Amino acid sequence: MELTVWRTFVTVCRLGSLSAAAVELHHTQSAVSRQIAGLERQLGVPLVERHARGVRPTPAGEVFRHHALATLNEADRAVRAVRDLRDGAFHRPLAVGATPALAAGIVPEAIRGLLTDLGPTPWSLTPALSAALHHRVLAGDLDLAVVTDAPPGLPQDPTVARRFLGLDAMVVVLPVDHPLAGRGPLHIAALAEQTWVEDNDGSAALLRQHAARAGVSARIDLAAADLLGKLALVASGHAIALIPGTLTRALRSDVSTVDLVDPPTRGIYTITPDRDPHPAAAPLVERLVGVFAGVGPSRHRA
Numbered sequence: 001m002e003l004t005v006w007r008t009f010v011t012v013c014r015l016g017s018l019s020a021a022a023v024e025l026h027h028t029q030s031a032v033s034r035q036i037a038g039l040e041r042q043l044g045v046p047l048v049e050r051h052a053r054g055v056r057p058t059p060a061g062e063v064f065r066h067h068a069l070a071t072l073n074e075a076d077r078a079v080r081a082v083r084d085l086r087d088g089a090f091h092r093p094l095a096v097g098a099t100p101a102l103a104a105g106i107v108p109e110a111i112r113g114l115l116t117d118l119g120p121t122p123w124s125l126t127p128a129l130s131a132a133l134h135h136r137v138l139a140g141d142l143d144l145a146v147v148t149d150a151p152p153g154l155p156q157d158p159t160v161a162r163r164f165l166g167l168d169a170m171v172v173v174l175p176v177d178h179p180l181a182g183r184g185p186l187h188i189a190a191l192a193e194q195t196w197v198e199d200n201d202g203s204a205a206l207l208r209q210h211a212a213r214a215g216v217s218a219r220i221d222l223a224a225a226d227l228l229g230k231l232a233l234v235a236s237g238h239a240i241a242l243i244p245g246t247l248t249r250a251l252r253s254d255v256s257t258v259d260l261v262d263p264p265t266r267g268i269y270t271i272t273p274d275r276d277p278h279p280a281a282a283p284l285v286e287r288l289v290g291v292f293a294g295v296g297p298s299r300h301r302a
Helices: 003-015 018-025 029-043 059-086 106-118 130-139 201-213 227-235 245-250 281-293
Strands: 048-051 054-057 094-098 123-127 144-148 160-175 195-198 219-223 241-244 255-258 265-273
Touching: 003 018, 003 029, 003 048, 003 054, 003 059, 018 029, 018 054, 054 059, 059 123, 094 106, 094 130, 094 281, 106 123, 106 281, 130 144, 130 160, 130 265, 144 281, 160 201, 160 227, 160 245, 160 281, 195 201, 195 227, 195 241, 201 219, 201 241, 227 241, 227 255, 241 245, 265 281
Parallel strands: 094 123, 094 144, 195 219
Antiparallel strands: 048 054, 144 265, 160 241, 160 255, 160 265
C-alpha cells in the first residue's frame, strides 16, 4: 500500500468530502475516488460511507484512519530526520507517550524543562492508555512512557525499567455552577446519586471501587469517547466525573473540582526499554519527578 493513498484517505476523513480533499491534495475528484476504492479493495472492507453532507469513515475506516495517521506522522518524522542528517544537524528524536490526563498535565511541563536543559531537541508526544503505551515501548515505538496502575494495573515485565513517581489522588470535576462546586472534601455518598460520565474502564473501576467501600454505588449513566468529551459533558451540566488530580491545573474554566474524603489513588510510573535507551530519557524522568513533586499535596500523595 502506498503512503500517498493513505494520506488521501486521512485527508478525506478530516475534511469529510472527496471534492475538498481533491482540492487540498491537488488531485481530481475522480482520482481521489479511485484511490479510496483501491484501498477498500486491498483491505476487503468499505472504509467510507456517503451521507447528506459528504462522506465519513465506516467503523472499519475509523480504525484504519487512526493507525494510518500514526504511520503518516512517523513517516514525516523519518523524512525530517534524514534531511537533518543530510544537513549535518541530526538528533535522534525523543518519542514520549503518556496517558491523556498526564499528556495534558505534567508531561508537557517536564518536557519544557528538559528542552531548557538540553537545548533544541526533536521530540514527539503520543497520548494513549497505559496498556497501549506499554505495548509501544516494547515495540520500540516509544523511548519513554508515563503510565498509571489504574485497573487493570501494569504488567510485570522485566524487559522494561519502571520508575515510581508517586500516588495521584483522584478528584471530582463538576460544572462551575454546580451547588457543590468549591466545597469539600466530600464523602462519595454525597455525590452517589449524581449522574456520572466516564471515558475508560480504568477510571470507572476506580470510581466503582471507591463508592463500594463507602457502601454506595455511583450512577455511571454516560460514556465519553475520550477525556475531552468527558469534560465537555461535565461543563454542559450533563454529569460529574472522576479525574486525576494532576490534571486540575490544565482544566477548562467552565468546570470546578472538589476533593474527596480518602480519595481513590493511582500510581504514576515511567517505563523505558531496558536496551538502547535514548540519551534524553533519563533526564526527562528526573524532570518528571520534580514536576510531579510540585503538583501540590492537595492533589497527590507521594
